[in-house]
Amino acid sequence: MRHTIERPAPAAGADVAGSCEMQPDGSWQLHLLVSDVTCGGCVRKVEEALAAEPNVLSARVNLSTRRLALNWQGSADLANAYVQRLSGLGYPASVYRTEALLEKDKSVEKRLVMALAVAFFGAANVMMLAWAVWAGHFATMGQGTRDFFHWIAALIAVPCIYYSGQPFFSSAWRAMSKRQTNMDVPISVGVVLTTAMSIYETMTSGPHVYFDGVLMLLFLLLVGRYLDHKVRGTARSAVHDLAMLAGQPVNRIEADGTLRSVPPEKLARGDLVHIAAGERIGVDGEITEGQSSVDTALIDGETTPKDLAVGAPVLAGTMNLTGPLVAKVKSVGEATVLAEIVRLLEAAEQKKGRYRAFADKVIEWYSPTVHTLALAAFLGWWLLGGLDVPEALMIAVCVLIITCPCALGLAVPITQVVAAGKLSRLGVLVKSDTALERLANINAVIFDKTGTLTTLQPELVQRPNDDTAVRLASSMAAASRHPLSQAIGSLMPDARRAKQVEEHPGEGLAMPVEGGEARLGSARWCGLDADALEPSATSTSQSGLETEVWLTRPDHEPVRFAFAPVLRPDALETVKDLQAHNIYVEIVSGDRGPFVEAIADQLGIEHWQAQSTPADKITRIEALQTQGYKVLMVGDGLNDTPALAAADASLAPAMAADISRRAADLVFQGASLGVLPTMLSIAARTQRIVGQNIAFAIAYNLILIPVAVAGLVTPWIAAIAMALSSLIVTGNALRLDGLNPFQAIATRANPQAAINLSRPIPAGQR
Amino acid sequence: MDVLLFLIPFALLLSAVGLIGFFWALKNGQFDDLQGAAERILYTDDHPEHAEPNLDREREP
Numbered sequence: 001m002r003h004t005i006e007r008p009a010p011a012a013g014a015d016v017a018g019s020c021e022m023q024p025d026g027s028w029q030l031h032l033l034v035s036d037v038t039c040g041g042c043v044r045k046v047e048e049a050l051a052a053e054p055n056v057l058s059a060r061v062n063l064s065t066r067r068l069a070l071n072w073q074g075s076a077d078l079a080n081a082y083v084q085r086l087s088g089l090g091y092p093a094s095v096y097r098t099e100a101l102l103e104k105d106k107s108v109e110k111r112l113v114m115a116l117a118v119a120f121f122g123a124a125n126v127m128m129l130a131w132a133v134w135a136g137h138f139a140t141m142g143q144g145t146r147d148f149f150h151w152i153a154a155l156i157a158v159p160c161i162y163y164s165g166q167p168f169f170s171s172a173w174r175a176m177s178k179r180q181t182n183m184d185v186p187i188s189v190g191v192v193l194t195t196a197m198s199i200y201e202t203m204t205s206g207p208h209v210y211f212d213g214v215l216m217l218l219f220l221l222l223v224g225r226y227l228d229h230k231v232r233g234t235a236r237s238a239v240h241d242l243a244m245l246a247g248q249p250v251n252r253i254e255a256d257g258t259l260r261s262v263p264p265e266k267l268a269r270g271d272l273v274h275i276a277a278g279e280r281i282g283v284d285g286e287i288t289e290g291q292s293s294v295d296t297a298l299i300d301g302e303t304t305p306k307d308l309a310v311g312a313p314v315l316a317g318t319m320n321l322t323g324p325l326v327a328k329v330k331s332v333g334e335a336t337v338l339a340e341i342v343r344l345l346e347a348a349e350q351k352k353g354r355y356r357a358f359a360d361k362v363i364e365w366y367s368p369t370v371h372t373l374a375l376a377a378f379l380g381w382w383l384l385g386g387l388d389v390p391e392a393l394m395i396a397v398c399v400l401i402i403t404c405p406c407a408l409g410l411a412v413p414i415t416q417v418v419a420a421g422k423l424s425r426l427g428v429l430v431k432s433d434t435a436l437e438r439l440a441n442i443n444a445v446i447f448d449k450t451g452t453l454t455t456l457q458p459e460l461v462q463r464p465n466d467d468t469a470v471r472l473a474s475s476m477a478a479a480s481r482h483p484l485s486q487a488i489g490s491l492m493p494d495a496r497r498a499k500q501v502e503e504h505p506g507e508g509l510a511m512p513v514e515g516g517e518a519r520l521g522s523a524r525w526c527g528l529d530a531d532a533l534e535p536s537a538t539s540t541s542q543s544g545l546e547t548e549v550w551l552t553r554p555d556h557e558p559v560r561f562a563f564a565p566v567l568r569p570d571a572l573e574t575v576k577d578l579q580a581h582n583i584y585v586e587i588v589s590g591d592r593g594p595f596v597e598a599i600a601d602q603l604g605i606e607h608w609q610a611q612s613t614p615a616d617k618i619t620r621i622e623a624l625q626t627q628g629y630k631v632l633m634v635g636d637g638l639n640d641t642p643a644l645a646a647a648d649a650s651l652a653p654a655m656a657a658d659i660s661r662r663a664a665d666l667v668f669q670g671a672s673l674g675v676l677p678t679m680l681s682i683a684a685r686t687q688r689i690v691g692q693n694i695a696f697a698i699a700y701n702l703i704l705i706p707v708a709v710a711g712l713v714t715p716w717i718a719a720i721a722m723a724l725s726s727l728i729v730t731g732n733a734l735r736l737d738g739l740n741p742f743q744a745i746a747t748r749a750n751p752q753a754a755i756n757l758s759r760p761i762p763a764g765q766r
Numbered sequence: 767m768d769v770l771l772f773l774i775p776f777a778l779l780l781s782a783v784g785l786i787g788f789f790w791a792l793k794n795g796q797f798d799d800l801q802g803a804a805e806r807i808l809y810t811d812d813h814p815e816h817a818e819p820n821l822d823r824e825r826e827p
Contacts, residue, residue: 040805063802113792121785125778152774 015101020076027057030079032068032093033654034086037061042091049089050082068093099743109226114165116209116222122160123215129153130212143205150202150209157211163194165216165255167225174702186370190400195317197397221727248283251275253326264316275325279319284336287311289326295319304668307507317341322480322503323354329694341614374399383709399708402701402721411693414735419686422737426671428679429654435665437690438649439683441630444449445578446621446643448635449589449596451675452653453603456567460487464551464559471495473551473561476509476520485509488520488561508549516554526552565595567602570674575603577677584629588612588620590639617643634676651676682736689736693729700725 020028037043043061050059050070055078057071068086072078086093129149136146165188172188193215198209251259254270264282267273275281293305296318306323308314314327317338333339378396381387382448386394430436447453464470474495477485479505489495501511506519519526528550532576549561578585585610589596600608609620621631621643633640633647637660644650644663652664668675704721706712713721791797 039809040802043805043810062799063805110792114789115790117785117792121781121815125781128777129774156778196820402787 020079023071027071027073028076028079030070032070032083032086034061034068034091034093035695037063037068037091039063043145044087045089046091048084048371053082053085053094054617056082110244112167112222112226115167116219116226119215119222122157123212123219124163126153126157126212126215130209130407137207137338140538146207147202147205153209153211154202157215158195158199159190161214164215164222165191167470168218168221186400189371189410190397191218193393193397197394198392203543217724220723224726227417229708242723264332267329269329269331271329273327273329275320275327276313277323278319279320279468281314281327282316282332283321283327283329284314284316284331285327285329286313287325287327290323292325295321341638343653372402373705373709380709381711395708398711398713399705402704402708402713411697411729411733412690414730415686415690415693415736417619418733418736419682422651422668422682423675426678427672428651428675429666429667429669430665432665436683436686438630438665439680440631440687442632442680442683443584444584444586444624444629444648445632445634446583446617446624446641446647447587448617448633448637448643449587449599452568452634452636453569453571453587453599458484458487458560458563459566460491461564462560462562462631464561465493466559469551469553469556469559472518472553473520474517475557476511478502479503480509484563485520489562513553518551518553520551521549523550526550526558528552528558565599567599568673570672572603574673574676575605579604579664581680582675584624586620586624588617588643605622614639614642617648621646632680651679685736689733693732694731
């Protein structure tokens with residue numbers, strides 16, 4: 001019921017037609033995120049269902065990214081029908097808005113793979129020649145042949161090194177031009193020095209060249225870099241997106257009564273704006289005309305749309321659902337509540353920006369140390385050891401290569417890739433490179449209620465037995481966009497949409513029928529006295545949490561539809577698991593008290609806080625943090641976004657508002673929360689293995705650096721040692737994949753086991 | 767040793783062909799969905815409309 005725009009149909013008839021793109025051939029294209037696609041069978045079901053639609057030209061699901069590319073002829077409006085069709089199949093879909101960002105990310109990734117391929121090409125060919133030369137040292141290879149081979153190797157290697165070294169060179173150059181250092185600086189210096197040395201050797205007919213070592217090094221490092229990139233995903237700015245949302249044009253009513261679309265910053269206090277039904281409100285103001293249901297979930301997390309009439313305040317970012325409104329502008333732009341959320345989010349994101357990956361902290365002192373050592377080795381051998389410049393330089397190069405943070409460079413990405421792969425098989429996507437690190441220390445979890453602990457659609461818990469009544473209600477409800485109407489309308493999808501339905505925002509629907517008028521809506525609207533209703537009608541109400549909708553007709557008894565929020569499958573077990581592992585659990589929701597209390601009660605959560613604004617949520621998180629807690633925030637709404645950014649780590653469901661998904665460190669797919677404890681355990685284990693790997697890499701360097709400084713290592717041996725250390729680190733990371741301590745929890749995840757709130761839970765489980 | 771004048775360029779050529787082939791596959795998006803491709807091969811029946819959307823449609827009345 002929240003975020004009707006972000007939700008796929010039929011939540012509230014989300015309109016996806018506006019996101020379609022016209023193709024050059026006149027057909028339409030739309031990218032959708034179908035998060036429940038998990039296997040080949042799903043892919044097939046989705047593709048076949050869509051291919052069977054008459055206008056669809058192509059439908060192709062990418063199983064890795066869960067993205068559906070849909071292409072059809074005809075009108076853009078068909079998109080809504082397709083989304084409905086998918087939703088009917090059990091695959092709710094939402095618009096994939098991050099397309100552009102992903103494309104950019106994709107091109108960087110492609111560039112890395114290409115560099116990787118070139119490095120491999122070069123390494124393979126040069127190594128072929130190097131083996132020949134090496135064998136030639138013991139056999140009868142003459143100097144001329146050796147030089148010839150060296151020249152060929154140089155001709156192949158130099159362009160390959162130039163091409164595949166770019167990712168390191170450019171990054172190192174950027175760092176150095178800012179007078180900083182990063183991991184790429186020692187790599188680049190090592191690569192360039194070794195290559196230069198080898199070219200010098202080739203030209204002077206020297207016995208040793210090291211092109212093969214350089215290319216192999218680049219290849220290994222690029223593997224690490226590629227894996228790292230895979231894990232990190234894109235640096236996405238949620239703030240930017242929110243600002244876009246706030247910048248949508250609004251319709252100003254001009255002095256002559258006409259409407260004019262103007263950007264919000266052109267509005268002045270006191271201007272009148274027209275807000276059509278289904279439009280997002282762009283300003284903070286006061287209603288001067290009309291009445292409507294307004295979904296304020298984006299701002300305050302309230303799940304039930306508010307019925308507003310003349311005089312009531314409206315806020316930018318909320319959604320006008322049912323009727324057109326005219327509002328007098330009170331504040332626009334930076335002064336709105338939405339802008340306040342943006343500021344909170346910005347502040348929280350900056351705070352999180354201070355987190356740095358463990359490996360980065362190690363590199364900070366590692367890199368200067370290594371350079372100093374190499375320089376000292378060169379100067380020492382040259383000035384004190386009495387070696388020539390080339391020979392002394394060669395020792396310095398050996399030091400650089402052997403200390404090249406290859407194991408260090410692989411230690412973190414490879415472990416994170418294994419962990420992220422494992423998590424992705426469980427349906428959790430890792431978005432931030434420091435997420436696992438932060439997740440490992442979590443000892444408090446804060447849940448937002450709706451959409452995280454409960455599902456988004458309230459479940460119909462009571463419907464009339466009378467089918468003609470249901471049919472009538474369905475056909476009336478089909479005319480309305482109200483979430484509850486949509487739910488009733490879907491009871492009998494084949495019911496004809498009634499024509500003469502009149503909608504009274506905040507009250508209900510009316511339609512003339514034989515002998516009078518049929519009404520669908522609240523008890524008050526239907527003329528019923530809720531207190532005086534006979535007990536049989538209300539006795540099914542178990543928790544008092546149901547939302548009721550009544551239908552009255554002439555000559556018939558009133559009939560009742562009741563809705564109750566549904567807990568996510570596994571919510572109860574997840575909370576119990578977390579508490580069993582000494583993790584503090586709390587609910588902080590923007591929803592009303594009784595609703596939150598009932599859920600907290602069902603789940604056995606002692607502490608809860610209701611009617612929280614985004615700022616309240618941050619305050620609560622900070623309060624916990626000052627008590628020494630490391631907080632994981634689980635939430636899905638725009639109103640949770642600042643809290644998601646402020647918490648130590650954050651998790652959002654895949655169906656969450658776009659912006660929340662971006663602000664969150666991790667995104668989980670599917671309906672079950674059961675992966676949460678598993679996730680925490682994987683993160684803790686990952687962190688341990690990263691620690692082990694870094695410790696190993698440092699120990700390896702401590703042992704080999706003195707050997708290299710002593711001039712006992714040739715670059716060739718250094719390269720082998722380095723490759724070996726990478727293999728050890730990789731092997732250690734792969735141990736993660738064998739991990740299964742919480743498998744029992746994962747297999748308990750049964751989507752059918754949704755717990756209905758209005759059904760009493762046995763006392764023993766409370 | 768003269769054979770080297772033939773063998774080395776030939777080895778280079780072969781691996782260059784491999785490299786170019788890889789670049790081609792990469793640019794054509796062959797590696798975009800590794801999981802999906804692994805599943806698609808298991809489809810028992812062919813669905814030409816997935817690959818060639820327009821051809822089948824035009825044949826329909």
